[in-house]
Amino acid sequence: MADKRYESVKKLFDAKSAKVETNRGEAYYEKLFKQCEDRLSELRELTPLKNRLDFKETIFDEGVNRRDFMKWASATTAMLMLPSVFTPLVAEAAELMNRVPVIWIELSDCAGNTEALIRSDGPKVDEIILDIISLEFHDTLQAASGHQAEKQLEEAVEHFKGKYLLFVEGAVPMAMDGLYGTNGAKGETFKDQLIRLSSDAAAIVAVGSCATFGGVPAAAPNPTDAVGVMDVVKGKPIINIPACPANPSNMVGVILHYVLTGQVPELDSLLRPKFAFGYRIHDNCERRAHFDAGEYVEEWGDEGAKNNFCLYKVGCKGPMTFNNCSIIRYNEGVNWPVGVGRGCIGCSEPDFWDKYAYERPMSNAHIKAPTGGVEKTVDEFGLGLLTAAGIGIGIHAAASIVGGKKSNEENQ
Ligand code: SF4
Ligand code: SF4
Structure with a gap:
């Protein structure tokens, strides 16, 4: 092991x-x-x-x-x-x-x-x-x-x-x-x-x-x-x-x-x-292919949950969170929260309890990369590969990213 x-x-x-x-x-x-x-x-x-x-x-x-x-x-x-x-x-x-x-x-x-x-x-x-x-x-x-x-x-x-x-x-x-x-x-x-x-x-x-x-x-x-x-x-x-x-x-x-x-x-x-x-949870997540394919858990215990689909819709904050737990995992590398079916609550980010610890997607996500500024391309968020089921999230995410970039530029 x-x-x-x-x-x-x-x-x-x-x-x-x-x-x-x-x-x-x-x-x-x-x-x-x-x-x-x-x-x-x-x-x-x-x-x-x-x-x-x-x-x-x-x-x-x-x-x-x-x-x-x-x-x-x-x-x-x-x-x-x-x-x-x-x-x-x-x-x-x-x-x-x-x-x-x-x-x-x-x-x-x-x-x-x-x-x-x-x-x-x-x-x-x-x-x-x-x-x-x-x-x-x-x-x-x-x-x-x-x-x-x-x-x-x-x-x-x-x-x-x-x-x-x-x-x-x-x-x-x-x-x-x-x-x-x-x-x-x-x-x-x-x-x-x-x-x-x-x-x-x-x-x-x-x-x-x-x-x-x-x-x-x-x-x-x-x-x-x-x-x-x-x-x-x-x-x-x-x-x-x-x-x-x-x-x-x-x-x-x-x-x-x-x-x-x-x-x-x-x-x-x-x-x-x-x-x-320096690693985003979302980029090293074993459920990422399901995010890209627009396959989500819609509610706890549904077919999506049984098939290990992406947890974004039930509140996973992996796209906003930087940590290596999706790589090194916990308990001697046995598993990590997303691996056992619980979305990331962004515990390595400031104010995570107020900002991220709830079971729905963020309505105004500003996705920043502390290692390299604000993310710029929607491809990095998987929009290029989204199917119809995922488009709602993709557009929302893209708008948020653009919004984040804009407000960042305004602040400079
Ligand atoms: S949203 Fe969460 S469960 Fe889905 S791919 Fe990203 S990190 Fe993994
Ligand atoms: S909540 Fe913390 S420990 Fe759990 S997946 Fe997210 S960053 Fe890792």
Whole structure:
């Protein structure tokens, strides 16, 4: 199963990243390769952080053999939009993950991202890597509580000043000067704690839709005035990994990229890594042929549903949503929402709860590509192939796209 998954993931990412490689040219990758080699030899000299599991021992104990591991490394290299020559470096970076300290705090949330991180009965490489990273502090997973936990946090911050990655899960309530959420024995507000811990971090990784864009806590009428991390923290590198929950593969991708290059990955206009959010759900959906053919589920449980037809008419927001879950899927690559017959609700987009989480098509879709401006051709939306049954949607979508383009031009 793991073998097959890595092969298909690699094939899909290879096809997508070929364009990026050509665009950047050989000189760029030669320079990056040298930079990665230097970075890894520096990390190799560092002692693994205390009490950490040994990567090789752990991974082989869990039943992953060398061949599977190299397949994972190859698929992950493609996912990170790097040429295949980087595969041995990615494999080595995975082994050196325990040299970079991570501090994880939870604010207003349901802990769903932490759940996604730990939920596995047969861990694959991504999950094992998350086990061995140097997690110096985690509000929910650690055994310590109260003053003891606070002490542990302060010691980690002091010891790894300027070097740790701060992972943040959950939104930041801003109403009443942040009093809707406090952490720790001293009752420090989420807002103040976030600002304080961010100032000593190397970079901040906002995980899940709440930490990135406010998520469900920010849904109307948003009584706590909840916002995402990027609305509070200024002057620091921020990487957004939205989705509800964020995919553990993307968390690993971000840490791995940082270990490998010492830099944050290339980001889109919403601070999301392009390697994960440069893909539109709709373009990699197994039901896309049905969209193009005008074959839709009209209501839950009908013949269309039984035939796995397109879910656009029952509210799928795949055409407006950028995420790689249609490629890497969830639960060890077993499936994803559209695969099991539930339309995408756009959980990796800002304000998804208010804008997208309902079971009908959008009446005023403005389909923008954060990686490359507003979409221009109706062909990209499948109109060229629509049959009579689909024309209503096609015309509506085309009008929306043109409308989006026009209003975008007006705003420039
Ligand atoms: S509308 Fe949704 S179900 Fe239909 S092809 Fe697009 S992403 Fe897939
Ligand atoms: S299919 Fe859509 S709603 Fe579901 S996880 Fe992916 S982006 Fe989120």
